[in-house]
Amino acid sequence: MARTAGSHSDIxxxxxREAALTLFARHGFAAVSMRQIAAEVGVQAGALYNYTPDKQSLLFDLMQRHMESLLSEVARHVSGATPAARLESFVRFHIGFHIGRPDEMFIAYMELRNLTPDNFARIETLRRRYEDMLEAILQDGVAQGAFSVPDTKIATLGLIAMLNGVNTWYRPEGRLSQTQVEGIYWDMARQSVGAEQGVV
Amino acid sequence: MARTAGSHSDIxxxxxREAALTLFARHGFAAVSMRQIAAEVGVQAGALYNYTPDKQSLLFDLMQRHMESLLSEVARHVSGATPAARLESFVRFHIGFHIGRPDEMFIAYMELRNLTPDNFARIETLRRRYEDMLEAILQDGVAQGAFSVPDTKIATLGLIAMLNGVNTWYRPEGRLSQTQVEGIYWDMARQSVGAEQGVV
DNA sequence: GTTCTATCTGAACAATCGTTCAGATAGCAT
DNA sequence: ATGCTATCTGAACGATTGTTCAGATAGAAC
Structure with missing residues (x-):
């Protein structure tokens, strides 16, 4: 653990970031001290300031990396000829992506209030971009008569909230595989937008 | 604001509790100081300790009151001859109850990690009781062939997560009435469990 | 009008906070 | 082997934290 002075470190x-992520998720940004993070890394608190100008930037950095990773991945995974196919790929991607990143997701949603106004606006822009992708799928489906949703904006937020709920209970060592979990949420999502089964 | 010494106060x-609720919801438990709460009330920090033994108890008190209010209210509102009718009353109650208590709900879910283990266990027991009520409805529906859900436990958590999402966007001054919002979520919930429309 | 008591003030406490920085150190380049 | 430089230590800073408590105060009871 303990590092000796002068030891170089590209890592x-x-x-x-790993230590901060885990600790922020477990105890909350405000409840975690720079000394706790440093101790987890095996370093003195002062050394952290070679890597981040301050605590706030550390939080923002974690969130920004997560959101940009989310956006670049979703673009690679979501595809399909029909709105139902695109919705299925979106749902399965969302579940799969977040199942493996419970800490990142928790922080990205819960620590928004600890961002400065500027940083908050930046993260919100990224999140909005993600939500808009889902809403576009729903709008397509409604336009084509494939989905039955009274309000695509609310359905978007409702769906994302439902999908995010996976991290309140999913554990990788549990009885369900990731594919099974994806399937369960796809069933619920499909039914909630009134899409017919099997027309994907 | 400023209180003079000795002024009695039943209020x-x-x-x-009101000040703590608002501040905890806005900034997080750990980020709020006893002095901030006191200032909001118009009192010095020391005076708070006539009402709570410590900060932790103040948080626990807020959560416990909320959960017990939730449990006593849900018992009064949920009824119906069929599982679908009971699910509809549950969904409408859940939306209506939480729409008016955004701060309470936010704290009850997000500040669990700041509870001592003992207090955490107590709150979890109450929450579990609430979730079990919903799962019982789903189990009835499955047993009677009215619902189509592969896993009632997961569907319970998925539904609650979806319903809780209402507070991420709902504002009372917005374009939708509470009844409309209840209807939208009931539509999504009904469809997500595969219940037929109009058989309530 | 006096006494009593619940309530609040205001100061103090030890601990911890984020952050800074001079100096020690270790590995790389030469 | 020597110097260079990025990296880290360890101590320090002023501010703030939760909590305590002796004393001041105001309203209720008599």
Missing amino acids: TGPRI | TGPRI
């Missing part, structure tokens, strides 16, 4: 940066 | 207790 200290990532390790600081 | 200081509730005002402390």
Whole structure:
């Protein structure tokens, strides 16, 4: 653990982010001290400031990396000829992506209030971009008569909230495989937008 | 605002809880100081300790009151001859109850990690009781062939997560009435469990 | 009008906070 | 082997934290 002075470290940066991620998720941003993060890395608190200008930037960095990873991945995974096919790929991607990143997701949603106004606006822009992708799928489906949803905006937020709920109970060592979980949520999502089964 | 020494106050207790509720919801438990709460009430920090033994108890008190209010209200509102009717009353109650208590709901879900283990267990027991009520409805529906859900436990958590999402966007001054919002979520919930329309 | 008591003030406490920085150190380049 | 430089230590800073408590105060009871 304990690091000796002068030891170089290309890996200290990532390790600081890992430690901060875990601790922020577990105890909350405000409840975690820079000294706790440093101790987890095996370093003194002052050393953190070689990698981040301050605590706030550390939080923002974690959120921004997560959101940009989410956006670049979703673009690679969501496809399909029909709105139902695109919705299925979106749902399965969302579940799969977040199942493996419970800490990131928790922070991205719960620590928004600890961002400065500027940083908050930046993260919100990214999140909005993601939500708009889902809403576009729903709008397509409504336009084509494939979905039955009275309000695509609300359905978007409702769906995302429902999908995000997966991390309140899913554990990788549990009885269900990731594919099974994806299937369960796809069933619920499909039914909630009134899409017929099997027309994908 | 500023209180003079010795002024009695039967209302200081509730005002402390109100202030703590608002501030905890806005900034997070750990980010709010006892002095901030006191300032909101118009009192010095020391005076708070006439009403709570410590900060932790103040948080627990808020959560416990909320959960017990939720449980006593849900018992009064949920009824119906069929599973679908009971599910509809549950969904409408859940939306209506939480729409008017965004701060309470936010804290009840997000500040669990700041509870001591003992207090956490107590709140979890109450929450579990609420979730079990919903799952019982789903189990009835499945047993009677009215619902189509592969896993009632997961569907319960998925539904509650979806319903809780209402507070991420609903504002009372918005374009939708509470009844409309209840209807939208009931539509999504009904469809997500595969219940037929109009058989309520 | 006096006494009594619940309530609140205001100061103090030890601990911890985020952040800074001079100096020590270790590995790389030469 | 020597110097260079990025990295880290360890101590320090002023501010703030939750909590305590002796004393001041105001309203109720008599």
